[in-house]
Amino acid sequence: MTAAAIEPEPVPLTRDAAGRLVVIGTRVPLDTLVAAFERGDSPEAIHESYPTVSLGDIYAIFTYCVRHRDDVNAYLAGRAEERGAQRAEIETRFPPDGLRAKLLARPDA
Template sequence: MALAIALEPTPIEIDAHGIVRVAKTRVTLDTVVSAFLEGCTPEEIGEQYPTLELSDIYLVIGYYLRHREEVHSYLAERESQAMMIQQEAEQRFSPIGLRERLLNRRSKSV
């Protein structure tokens, strides 16, 4: 019996917001790659994110290993966007004095 060799497509998709997700799930490429870089095995990643198929996790890690430069560029861009969003949020809603404001509001309602 001959072994059939088939190419498996990488189970990643880009959503409407430009975020790369794994195989029709809400789990991002960032999440899987970060867990892998922190030393998690594919099985451990699968335990943390049960919506992912183990075979998809292996394919995503394989994609990362073959395209490190592109993935790192994508992750750096996502990190930059996250920092900009956080700065905008902190400018609009200053966290300085937040605890005191919440405690004051709470004491007035009691």
């Protein structure tokens, strides 16, 4: 009996138009899955929250994250910097000062 050749499967991640890593066939970003796992959610609970991502893909992605921890951490740190810069730009263009008071003062509030 000959042993069957086992071919490795590619990590089910791709870059979207914005450059984010997302699960192939979905719009679920890697950041979201990692944040849920770090919060203590099990892969099964994450699958329940994001049913478009198969349980097998979640396990494959987390395996990749464990094996390439430095690369994933660098990617996540870069994404956090991008989000911070984007937030700063938005707050510069649209200062949030007094926004809550303005919203509460609206007649339909």
